[in-house]
Amino acid sequence: MATILTGGTVVTAADCYQAEVRIEGEKVVAIGQDVFQPGDHHIDVEGCFLFPGGIDPHTHFDLPVGDIKTADDFVSGTRAAAVGGTTTVIDFATQNKGESLATALFNWHEKARGQSYIDYGFHLAISEVTKDVLEEMTTLISKEGVSSVKLYMAYKNILQVDDGALLKVLKLAKKAGLLVCVHCENGDVIDVLVNEAQNKGQIEPRYHPLTRPIAIEREATGRAICLAELADAPLYIVHVSSGAALEMVEQARLKGFPVYAETCPQYLLLDDSYYETSDFSGAKYVLSPPLRPVSNQKALWAGLDSSSVATVGSDHCSFNLKGQKEKGLKDFSQIPNGGPGVENRFGLLYTYGVANGKINLNQFVALTSTNAAKLFGLFPRKGTIAVGSDADLVVWDPTVQEVITAKKQMQQVDYNLYEGFCQQGKARHVFLRGQHLVKEGILQEEGPAGSYLRRTSYCEGRDGSV
Structure with a gap:
């Protein structure tokens, strides 16, 4: 069963467009319109930006x-x-x-x-x-x-x-x-x-x-x-x-x-x-x-x-x-x-x-x-939203307003450098290689699922506009 994100705006370093994103296993397998198939799980993200993790x-x-x-x-x-x-x-x-x-x-x-x-x-x-x-x-x-x-x-x-x-x-x-x-x-x-x-x-x-x-x-x-x-x-x-x-x-x-x-x-x-x-x-x-x-x-x-x-x-x-x-x-x-x-x-x-x-x-x-x-040798596996890339996605709701405070943070430290700062927008959903890691702003307590990343060499000229 795949997960389909619909109604959002896909944003990469080069593009910005409305499209559905289909996640299957750990990868993005399709981007476009009408990518839904019978049995797929649908998540409505209308009004949100879809950013690479x-x-x-x-x-x-x-x-x-x-x-x-x-x-x-x-x-x-x-x-x-x-x-x-x-x-x-x-x-x-x-x-x-x-x-x-x-x-x-x-x-x-x-x-x-x-x-x-x-x-x-x-x-x-x-x-x-x-x-x-x-x-x-x-x-x-x-x-x-x-x-x-x-x-x-x-x-x-x-x-x-x-x-x-x-x-x-x-x-x-x-x-x-x-x-x-x-x-x-x-x-x-x-x-x-x-x-x-x-x-x-x-x-x-x-x-x-x-x-x-x-x-x-x-x-x-x-x-x-x-x-x-x-x-x-x-x-x-x-x-x-x-x-x-x-x-x-x-x-x-x-x-x-x-x-x-x-x-x-x-x-x-x-x-x-x-x-x-x-x-x-x-x-x-x-x-x-x-x-x-x-x-x-x-x-x-x-x-x-x-x-x-x-x-x-x-x-x-x-x-x-x-x-x-x-x-x-x-x-x-x-x-x-x-x-x-x-x-x-x-x-x-x-x-x-x-x-x-x-x-x-x-x-x-x-x-x-x-x-x-x-x-740092992770592209295009990471750092973009593209077919074949890891399904590391952030569904960002730009309408949410919050105040940063140490009382609400996940960081395990007794203060926050940005105490009292206003934040516009919030990560509504976060996916890590297709795993729904954050749902409606709440971390899913299923245990650590992160993997070590073996990276490829730096190669001058391969990094586009950097």
Whole structure:
């Protein structure tokens, strides 16, 4: 028996049209008119948009940081993602120093296997570049189905790699078909600025953004692009937070370099005034890069419209204010960096992008799903609505209005970065490979059904308009 969605408007990165969608098994098997057959299950979705399931290319579930770990694991994080309209996440399997990449991947498979409500893949976050690590990289795609790695230019003495290591990885990635993702902040300079603040007794959360200024993001972004140019390798810059850093990307793209930028809802909608509190609540917004002056939002929205920003990820890395963020009560540098967002990413971009006229429906689909699928080796299985693609579908009702609040969220964290924000529209139904995962906005409690996704290699030029 097939499921037929009727009365809706199909939206992809390229098209927008009214059609019936027929789901059989895990796939979309027909799109058009009169695709109904005797015995089919019919769902009326008149007045709704049919979007491809969202792909969040940037999450951190069950991530250990010192003696604590993120508030959301794969169970709670993917439940939250599903109700928000996201059907695939790409999480960061993070290598501890001294570990092989195989061990890091094994650890993350153990965390996710049988726990995820949606499909998932892994980037490999590399903290130590050795001869053995470089050798392992050459078989990541063939053995593990991992087609992307991440390196940090920040978090000195923990995750930060030097320029030589980054260049080696970029050169090897070019040959191996990997896309290199980079966190662009100058960790050496941050270390100096943090020490200066501590010596002055400046310990409150408000000093977090002052020790990670825009200049060090701009500098690191330009340096990463320079190294990618030397290696003749593609580059994906995660969580771009400022107009100055985005300008580095735009200049590179004008020269024809394959440089892709990701931004996040927090940088589009929040600003550094959130740190200016009389109590410790500003710690909720301690994430890196930090929130920027509001003037940067205009540049980032323009980047979404012009396609100089390729994707919008959540950078979901949730820590409770109580008991976790409070580790930094006497020193802002000890506050675990990160915030929640996987549940709200899809709806926020629709509300403040599409509904507010900053981007159109096709751009919305590209930014929330299609471009990530293309860049990270999932297209056309994921990221579009087409015959033969996975039946990952979001039935979006644009008439529903809600207020975002931590009291109603699925995320397992004690606050919401967007508390009190209005959301226009809601995921009425969500399908994961044909499984009716969310019905009338309610997650169906049938247990985790997400699968690990083996991804294909990055291939310059195959990704269309990205």
